[in-house]
Amino acid sequence: MTWYLILLFAVGVERVAELVLARRNLEWSRARGGVEVGAAHYPVMVALHLALLVGCVVEVAVMQRPFIPALGWTMLALVVAAQGLRWWCITTLGRQWNTRVVVIPGARRIDGGPYRWIPHPNYVAVAVEGIALPLVHSAWVTALAFTILNAALLSTRVSVENSALARLS
Template identity: 65%
Template sequence: MSSEVWFTVLVAAVGLERLAELVVSKRNATWSLERGGVETGQGHYPVMVVLHTGLLAGMLVEVWLLRPDVLPLLGVTMLALAVASQVLRWWCITTLGRRWNTRVIVVPGLAPVTGGPYRWFSHPNYVAVVVEGVALPLVHSAWITALVFTVANAALLTVRIRCENTALASLPRAEGVSA
């Protein structure tokens, strides 16, 4: 099987993982809204969806049309980083539990989560997104996709993190809240 086919299988697996995230997200968003959750940042959400879909499509287009030479050491290293980013992402999802979703929805009165990876970073999920955005395309030396996504994602994360920080500032502060 060619390296392009293997890479396509990898990207398809990540795409299926994203669909699983959306199922969890929808369920959790419903839970939050039923408890008086307030959504903010709706304007940037469609841009985020397009950007993340574009990452998956872009690297496949680049790999199949440009057929970049795969650098084995780079590919293996980036695959390890891509897997590590998935582990971090699901650690964030499990730590936040019912509060995690792909939108910015805050339930008034619930203190911010400070356990799991949130003990060290305010936004650990975005560390996973940044690492994956670089690493996944570079598994097959898709440099253009890695660069374009990284630049566009930096702009999006500037807006997204500001939106989340503003929403989270409305919550009560409580030490040691883990979920």
């Protein structure tokens, strides 16, 4: 289980790096007149993502979930792929990327990179990771709970984001 804790710690560090980048991009956006929309759901999103990591640790430790190689290695590959997609999204959006929904007046809508094929590719990465990260070590309850709660949250988030994107050129 030690290596799984290291993986979860690495994902946690990656999330902190995202928050630092998001804060920097938020300041950049606000300096250009950017306005945040749909802020009410943001604390719920942060709590859910934190709960995913905590749930992985607790379920594996308390319920003594085993590492099943065929499942675990496959899910680890999906976690890595999800991280790749997430960072492709981040680099494609550049300074417009944020963990919050921010509209910069006069900004153009980004339609390159993964956005060429999928309207909200970052949420595909989140969904895949939310299933795969717990299942690396057979934490199926966490995977199921996160998936259900994330689907409910994303129905709000995508609606907010689509409204915000409609304001862009």
